[in-house]
Amino acid sequence: SQKIEQNSEALNIQEGKTATLTCNYTNYSPAYLQWYRQDPGRGPVFLLLIRENEKEKRKERLKVTFDTTLKQSLFHITASQPADSATYLCALDIATSGTYKYIFGTGTRLKVLA
Amino acid sequence: EPEVTQTPSHQVTQMGQEVILRCVPISNHLYFYWYRQILGQKVEFLVSFYNNEISEKSEIFDDQFSVERPDGSNFTLKIRSTKLEDSAMYFCASGKSRVITDTQYFGPGTRLTVL
Numbered sequence: 084s085q086k087i088e089q090n091s092e093a094l095n096i097q098e099g100k101t102a103t104l105t106c107n108y109t110n111y112s113p114a115y116l117q118w119y120r121q122d123p124g125r126g127p128v129f130l131l132l133i134r135e136n137e138k139e140k141r142k143e144r145l146k147v148t149f150d151t152t153l154k155q156s157l158f159h160i161t162a163s164q165p166a167d168s169a170t171y172l173c174a175l176d177i178a179t180s181g182t183y184k185y186i187f188g189t190g191t192r193l194k195v196l197a
Numbered sequence: 198e199p200e201v202t203q204t205p206s207h208q209v210t211q212m213g214q215e216v217i218l219r220c221v222p223i224s225n226h227l228y229f230y231w232y233r234q235i236l237g238q239k240v241e242f243l244v245s246f247y248n249n250e251i252s253e254k255s256e257i258f259d260d261q262f263s264v265e266r267p268d269g270s271n272f273t274l275k276i277r278s279t280k281l282e283d284s285a286m287y288f289c290a291s292g293k294s295r296v297i298t299d300t301q302y303f304g305p306g307t308r309l310t311v312l
Contacts, residue, residue: 117300126201126288126303127240172240185301187240 086110087188089173095194096163104158104191106173111186113175116149116156121170121190130171131158163195199223201304203289209310210279218274218307220289228292229272230301231264233257233285240288246272279311 090105106116114135119127133140133149133156140147146159160167170192174185202221210216222229231243245252246264261277272291276283286308290301 121240124286124306124308126290126306128303129300132300174240185240185242189239 087173087175087186089171089188089191091191092189093192093194095196098164098195098197100163102160102163102167102193102195104171104173104193106156106158106188108154108175108188111154111175111177112151113177115176116147117174117176117185118145118147118156118158119172119174119187121172123170127172127174127187160193163193165195165197168194201289201291201302203287203304203307205307206305207308207310209312212281212311213278216276216279216309218276218287218289218309220272220274220291220304221270222272222289222291223293223302224270226291226293226302228252228294228301229264229266230290230292231274232288232290232303234288234306235285243274276309279309281311284309284311 087108096102115132117132118130120130121127131140131142131145131147133147135151137149144161148157156173158171170190172190173188177186201223204219208216229246232240233243234240242255244254244258244264249266263275265273286306288306289304292301
C-alpha cells in the first residue's frame with residue numbers, strides 16, 4: 084500500500100542547532116516533493132519544492148534533499164530559532180487528470196528550545 | 198500579498214444539517230482545491246476543480262459533498278447531511294496553473310464542529 088511517513092511525531096532541539104526531519108515514502112514515484120510549515124490552527128504554508136532529478140535545494144536556512152532510490156527526503160533547518168517551532172509536512176504530488184493533488188505526510192512537530 | 202480567505206473561521210452544526218464552507222481564492226488563480234484535516238491527523242485531499250468542473254476527487258468526497266464556483270470569486274464546499282465524523286478543519290487552496298512549481302496556496306481553514 085502507499086504510505087508517507089515522517090520520522091517522528093515530535094522533535095525538540097536547542098536553539099542554534101540544525102534540525103533534520105525525514106520523510107519516507109513507499110509505493111509512490113513522485114516527480115516532485117514539497118515541504119510545508121503548519122502552525123496550530125492555520126493552513127499549510129509552502130516552503131520548498133524539489134524535483135526528482137534534483138539532489139538538493141536550498142532557501143536561506145532551509146535545505147532539502149531528495150533521494151529517489153532510498154525514497155526519502157531530508158529537510159534541514161540550520162541555526163534554528165524558537166520561531167521555527169511548528170509542524171513540518173512533506174507532500175508528494177500525484178499528478179492525474181492534468182491537475183495535481185498532494186498527498187501529505189502526518190507531519191513532524193518541531194520545537195526549538197531557547 | 199494576495200491570500201486565500203475562508204469563511205466562517207468556525208462553524209458549529211447539528212448532525213444531519215447542511216453546511217456551506219466558503220473560500221475566496223487568489224484572484225488570478227484557476228485551480229481550486231479542498232482538503233480536510235481531522236484533529237491530530239494528516240491533511241487529506243478532497244477535490245480539485247478547474248474550468249467549472251471537478252478534475253479529481255478522493256474516496257472521501259462522496260455524494261454528500263459538492264463544490265461550486267457560483268460567481269467569479271467564491272468557491273464553496275457543501276456538505277449535504279453532516280455526520281459527526283465530518284468534524285475537521287477544512288482548507289481551501291488555489292493555484293495559478295497546472296505547473297507544479299506554481300504551488301498551491303492554502304487558506305486559514307474553517308473549523309467544522311458537528312454535534
